[in-house]
Amino acid sequence: MHLEELARLELSEAERKKIESQLDEVVEYFNILNTLDTEGIEPLSHAFKLQNVMRKDECAPSLPSEKILSNTESKDGFFAVPCSVEEEG
Numbered sequence: 001m002h003l004e005e006l007a008r009l010e011l012s013e014a015e016r017k018k019i020e021s022q023l024d025e026v027v028e029y030f031n032i033l034n035t036l037d038t039e040g041i042e043p044l045s046h047a048f049k050l051q052n053v054m055r056k057d058e059c060a061p062s063l064p065s066e067k068i069l070s071n072t073e074s075k076d077g078f079f080a081v082p083c084s085v086e087e088e089g
Contacts, residue, residue, distance in 0.1 A: 001020070004011055011019065065077055073080040 001011070001016055003019075003023075004016070069077070069079070
């Protein structure tokens with residue numbers, strides 16, 4: 001079965017027949033949906049009408065660097081983190 005190879009699965013013959021039957025049901029359901037008249041119906045990206053609730057963007061003073069860096073290791077006013085890229089040469 002091609003899908004079995006794509007998913008890198010090894011199925012028994014019983015599992016293969018069960019999945020084949022389930023996929024046939026899915027395809028049949030889509031065939032039923034394809035017969036519906038959708039003329040004039042807008043496509044949806046979600047089943048419910050959702051809106052993002054956003055707060056107003058307001059400028060405010062930031063925390064002082066000393067307070068931000070007080071609970072961490074810092075070097076020259078910046079966060080000190082382990083090196084993640086090795087230099088060549």
